[in-house]
Amino acid sequence: MAVPAFRTSPSRKRKRRSHHALRRTNLSTCPACGATRHPHRACRECGYVRPGLTLKTSGLG
Ligand SMILES: [Zn+2]
Numbered sequence: 430m431a432v433p434a435f436r437t438s439p440s441r442k443r444k445r446r447s448h449h450a451l452r453r454t455n456l457s458t459c460p461a462c463g464a465t466r467h468p469h470r471a472c473r474e475c476g477y478v479r480p481g482l483t484l485k486t487s488g489l490g
Pocket of ligand 1: 460461462464472473474475
């Protein structure tokens with residue numbers, strides 16, 4: 430198995446991990462029922478996706 434030839438310096442390690450922070454998820458409001466939902470996803474409350482397309486919801490979530 431290949432192993433790194435050189436030890437990663439603290440500076441190089443921190444620079445790499447500077448991109449690892451989690452971002453807040455973007456939330457928008459459902460135009461049909463007003464609940465918060467993710468963009469491009471069906472609404473968990475009412476199943477609304479876009480005009481003319483509404484999915485059935487299980488009622489559990
Ligand atoms: Zn909705």
